[in-house]
Amino acid sequence: MTEQAREERFDHLFATTVRERLGDPGYTAGASPDAPDAVPLTYGFPYPDSFPEAALRDAVDTVLEEEGSDVLQYGGGEYVDRLHEGILGRERRRGIDATRDELLLTNGATAALDAVGATFLDPGDEVLVESPSFMWSLAVLDNHGAELTGVDLDSDGLDPDALEATLEAREAAGEPTPKLLYTIPEFQNPTGATLTHERRERVLELAEEYDFLVVADDAYGELRFSGESPPPLAALDDSGRVIRLGTVSKTIAPGVRTGWIVAHEALIEQMSRMAAGGTNTFTQSVLGRYFDAGHYQQTLDELLEGYEERRDAMLDALGRHLPAGSTWTEPEGGFFLWITLPEGVDAEAMLPLAAEEGVTYLPGERFYAADGKGTRSLRVSFSHVSPEELEAGIAALGRAAEASLQ
Numbered sequence: 001m002t003e004q005a006r007e008e009r010f011d012h013l014f015a016t017t018v019r020e021r022l023g024d025p026g027y028t029a030g031a032s033p034d035a036p037d038a039v040p041l042t043y044g045f046p047y048p049d050s051f052p053e054a055a056l057r058d059a060v061d062t063v064l065e066e067e068g069s070d071v072l073q074y075g076g077g078e079y080v081d082r083l084h085e086g087i088l089g090r091e092r093r094r095g096i097d098a099t100r101d102e103l104l105l106t107n108g109a110t111a112a113l114d115a116v117g118a119t120f121l122d123p124g125d126e127v128l129v130e131s132p133s134f135m136w137s138l139a140v141l142d143n144h145g146a147e148l149t150g151v152d153l154d155s156d157g158l159d160p161d162a163l164e165a166t167l168e169a170r171e172a173a174g175e176p177t178p179k180l181l182y183t184i185p186e187f188q189n190p191t192g193a194t195l196t197h198e199r200r201e202r203v204l205e206l207a208e209e210y211d212f213l214v215v216a217d218d219a220y221g222e223l224r225f226s227g228e229s230p231p232p233l234a235a236l237d238d239s240g241r242v243i244r245l246g247t248v249s250k251t252i253a254p255g256v257r258t259g260w261i262v263a264h265e266a267l268i269e270q271m272s273r274m275a276a277g278g279t280n281t282f283t284q285s286v287l288g289r290y291f292d293a294g295h296y297q298q299t300l301d302e303l304l305e306g307y308e309e310r311r312d313a314m315l316d317a318l319g320r321h322l323p324a325g326s327t328w329t330e331p332e333g334g335f336f337l338w339i340t341l342p343e344g345v346d347a348e349a350m351l352p353l354a355a356e357e358g359v360t361y362l363p364g365e366r367f368y369a370a371d372g373k374g375t376r377s378l379r380v381s382f383s384h385v386s387p388e389e390l391e392a393g394i395a396a397l398g399r400a401a402e403a404s405l406q
């Protein structure tokens with residue numbers, strides 16, 4: 001990115017949380033080199049052919065025909081209710097028995113996390129996050145002035161021993177207990193790790209013991225190609241400590257900007273008060289119809305095939321192209337793999353060369369709340385391009401890594 005002089009004359013008018021972050025990368029921490037010919041393994045974008053255009057067109061026509069002006073009015077018509085029912089039905093399939101009062105529709109999972117931040121966080125409040133974690137979620141929490149502390153994670157997800165040690169150390173030092181733990185328990189972004197059942201139980205026990213809430217961002221849970229899913233944290237929670245975030249960005253399309261929060265009624269009540277202006281009820285009506293017509297499951301089945309094929313193509317290419325000493329995760333679903341290159345490679349420094357060779361990715365460092373971690377690691381997404389492009393992209397990554405080791 002080119003450095004540009006920042007306009008400073010409005011600085012005194014910004015809120016403190018904004019003023020203290022002027023010049024910080026924020027969302028631009030995800031910026032990628034401008035390399036139009038490189039294979040983009042950078043972002044968690046669904047592949048374009050996966051979008052259910054015909055089904056959405058049909059749903060738009062139907063809601064306009066059946067509901068007329070109601071669908072365009074404040075609050076929408078009956079199809080908004082149908083979407084609530086559709087989502088609660090999907091949640092029930094995952095073992096979560098929530099009521100309408102425990103569900104809040106949002107404009108996506110990111111907006112849901114923003115509502116959590118607005119409802120619970122004062123500047124300076126402590127939030128525990130996985131180390132590494134999704135950089136844009138870290139940016140949302142940072143926007144609310146949160147102090148972020150990373151807790152280690154391995155191939156079984158967040159490490160409850162590390163979590164307990166962090167909580168104990170804070171308590172011993174007389175520091176306040178964190179209000180929130182933000183976790184991505186299913187096919188974590190960026191590592192692809194899934195939290196084991198046993199660890200889920202321990203995380204919930206610690207939440208109870210130390211009195212914090214667990215924000216479980218489940219953007220990928222329905223995208224499992226093989227193996228068994230552990231029960232979602234919300235299905236194991238009997239004390240109302242889990243705030244569950246969901247989205248259809250990965251199972252229908254990000255452009256429809258629709259997600260939700262499932263949580264204890266008392267928490268939903270306050271979070272809905274913070275969601276000024278409401279949500280897009282026209283889109284919600286279209287999705288209500290989409291669910292009713294049975295498109296959701298049908299599209300999901302097709303997606304699972306498309307993503308599994310891509311995951312397999314990427315794993316196969318990694319085995320053939322990466323230098324000896326490289327390691328990577330092998331997730332059973334989701335969008336991402338986490339690669340660690342041999343000693344001596346710096347993934348951030350290697351990015352311009354990789355882009356020249358024909359691939360872009362996100363360097364590992366950008367997923368950590370603290371500096372200096374993840375320098376040998378990088379996140380690649382297998383969701384966005386075709387299996388042939390994945391092969392070409394990983395071959396380019398292999399060339400860049402070999403050259404960096406010289």
Ligand SMILES: Cc1ncc(COP(=O)(O)O)c(C=O)c1O
Nearest residue numbers: 044108109110189219247249259
């Ligand atoms: C863990 C996680 N949460 C949230 C999002 C974004 O969700 P939405 O598009 O619903 O805002 C993503 C997408 O990249 C993600 O990986």
